Amino acid sequence: MKTRTRWSAAPGILRGLRKDPLSSDHALWNSWEKGVKPNQVFGALTHSKQRAAVQKGCQFFTTYFLRYSGFAFLISALLALAAPTVSAQSSTLPKKPTPPHIVRPAPKPVIAPDLAERFAKFKPIHIAFDSSTLTDKEQKMVAKLVDAAGLLDCIYWRQSDPDGLKLYLSLADSKKPQDQMLREYLKINGGRYDLIDDNKPFVGTAPAPPGRGFFPWDLTRAEFDSYVSAHPDQKAALYGPQTIVLRPLIENGPPPANANELEAMPYHTAFREFLVPAARDLRQAAELSDDPAFVKFLQLRAHALLTDNYWDSDIAWLDLKNPKFDIIFAPYETYLDGLLGVKTSYGASVMIRNDAESKKLEMFQKYVPQLQESLPLAAADLPSKRGKQSPMEVVDAIYRSGDLLHGYQAVADNLPNDPRIHEQKGSKKIFWKNFLDARVNFIILPIAQRLMPEDQAKRVTGEGLLDFIILHEISHGLGPAYARTAAGKTDIREAIGPQYSALEEAKADITGMMCVKWLVDHGAIPKEKLNDIYASFLGETFRTIRFGIAEAHGQGAMMEFSYLTEQGAIRRDPSTGLYSADFDRMPGAIASLAKELLEQEATGDRARTESWFKKYAVMPSELSAALAKGSDIPVDVDPDFDFHPPLR
Numbered sequence: 001m002k003t004r005t006r007w008s009a010a011p012g013i014l015r016g017l018r019k020d021p022l023s024s025d026h027a028l029w030n031s032w033e034k035g036v037k038p039n040q041v042f043g044a045l046t047h048s049k050q051r052a053a054v055q056k057g058c059q060f061f062t063t064y065f066l067r068y069s070g071f072a073f074l075i076s077a078l079l080a081l082a083a084p085t086v087s088a089q090s091s092t093l094p095k096k097p098t099p100p101h102i103v104r105p106a107p108k109p110v111i112a113p114d115l116a117e118r119f120a121k122f123k124p125i126h127i128a129f130d131s132s133t134l135t136d137k138e139q140k141m142v143a144k145l146v147d148a149a150g151l152l153d154c155i156y157w158r159q160s161d162p163d164g165l166k167l168y169l170s171l172a173d174s175k176k177p178q179d180q181m182l183r184e185y186l187k188i189n190g191g192r193y194d195l196i197d198d199n200k201p202f203v204g205t206a207p208a209p210p211g212r213g214f215f216p217w218d219l220t221r222a223e224f225d226s227y228v229s230a231h232p233d234q235k236a237a238l239y240g241p242q243t244i245v246l247r248p249l250i251e252n253g254p255p256p257a258n259a260n261e262l263e264a265m266p267y268h269t270a271f272r273e274f275l276v277p278a279a280r281d282l283r284q285a286a287e288l289s290d291d292p293a294f295v296k297f298l299q300l301r302a303h304a305l306l307t308d309n310y311w312d313s314d315i316a317w318l319d320l321k322n323p324k325f326d327i328i329f330a331p332y333e334t335y336l337d338g339l340l341g342v343k344t345s346y347g348a349s350v351m352i353r354n355d356a357e358s359k360k361l362e363m364f365q366k367y368v369p370q371l372q373e374s375l376p377l378a379a380a381d382l383p384s385k386r387g388k389q390s391p392m393e394v395v396d397a398i399y400r401s402g403d404l405l406h407g408y409q410a411v412a413d414n415l416p417n418d419p420r421i422h423e424q425k426g427s428k429k430i431f432w433k434n435f436l437d438a439r440v441n442f443i444i445l446p447i448a449q450r451l452m453p454e455d456q457a458k459r460v461t462g463e464g465l466l467d468f469i470i471l472h473e474i475s476h477g478l479g480p481a482y483a484r485t486a487a488g489k490t491d492i493r494e495a496i497g498p499q500y501s502a503l504e505e506a507k508a509d510i511t512g513m514m515c516v517k518w519l520v521d522h523g524a525i526p527k528e529k530l531n532d533i534y535a536s537f538l539g540e541t542f543r544t545i546r547f548g549i550a551e552a553h554g555q556g557a558m559m560e561f562s563y564l565t566e567q568g569a570i571r572r573d574p575s576t577g578l579y580s581a582d583f584d585r586m587p588g589a590i591a592s593l594a595k596e597l598l599e600q601e602a603t604g605d606r607a608r609t610e611s612w613f614k615k616y617a618v619m620p621s622e623l624s625a626a627l628a629k630g631s632d633i634p635v636d637v638d639p640d641f642d643f644h645p646p647l648r
């Protein structure tokens, strides 16, 4: 075991960024806690071991920043970018020089020259919180949930880019437009690396460390692997989805003998400073709720935050029945971890049920077993969906944080990710109507207006797109469960290989559109809406393809577009260069493509899938030229909520 001193660091280095909750002189902490004294916060933690754990967790950041996060680089960045703050910060610099072998090279900080252009790709929008229909108690509960979500954002930044957070905070008071733009772009990305441009740095030139804030910044995969094979007893902890990996701090002099040891620290220890008040917020929100199932979930989730065991609370989350309020509140996604792809980042969303759309969704769900049976495959390839129902909600997000705030704004999600939960209980699908509307209004409609004739572009609607997206998500669960190959029952992903993701996304798109037609034919969707859904589908296809066809969704959409064009269901007018859907040909072309894609999955025929995508997932030059003309249209929205919990 490590001794405390070996893992501690010079105090004061991170003043202004983090706070030891056991002392009481910190403005940010005090304003955040609003009258709650820090010793009350940790009042329950009287056991000396627990207190030591708290202290260790707090010291983790000082240790961690010093050794691993390019402190020298940050200082240069601050000198260049936030001159007025430097004198205040400089008293906190380490007195002794840090040994050169543990500090990243300090390049002259460079702000990407095209920052303004990048920034313009995000349309700022206001996400309003309408409290008029909520009781006083409900409004108080919402405030507690938002506060808790804000605390998860503090953790997310530390996982994503601790130095980026410091830079972000240092720019808070600057009135320079350049600083304000940089600050907002840091917020959009939750760090200095461009999430929509392969994580390329827009501050400085050093690439993002693949292990982000989860690992020592200079740890390589080879070093990690060889350490793990030499220390198999530590493997589970080091690979844990809810642990960070640390190395001992080197202060001065030659590196100690254990300089290359690795240690896993659980999130609930490392981030205790934020998780303890977040858990308290959730418990207080529970006291304000009149929904017993939601109360139970909040209490279990509060417990999970402090133990890293999310199982019971995930089950309770899936047991919620049409809740008026809901939250996503956990470390679920692994996108940030480029080293192992296993460490989860925290994310949160506070959501209010969208009643009208949720009722429509319930109606779609009723038909799931029949939709499955209607697909053009042998019955043996269509496992029954009767009696199996996974929860779905249409909601409006009134606040987002962590990985749900930074980067692209999700319009649908399927959680939790734990496959054991999927097996035992299923998962919940969430659709965000207010974010979907924003996507339609600010991105898809402007693209449609450039690429489609006016009469079709005006058929692109938020409602039409929601129907398509809901049926896309439902269709991920339709079709065969296994491939039947010569070798017997095989996992479809395994049988198809690397092309699987694009195939599965395209299957969900096209089977979903086939289900739309089935629902229209059976009176579940009004007939007059069908063409709006086709037009909305085409508009969304353009949005997906404009990001390129390297990634699964883009590749799938490109293939669909080419096939539907070949079948005459999408046509380009050579005189105007505009694309339109042929509403008469759409149903037949979609049905034949659905049959093809479902058969590829049912047979697990890798060669068939590969040659299919090779033929169709190709961008025609006139389409890439048309998309290039819309390069001034935003790629996503940058939401500003009515709530601004402090980031620290």
Ligand SMILES: [Zn+2]
Residues within 6 Å of the ligand: 472, 473, 476, 505, 508
């Ligand atoms: Zn999908």
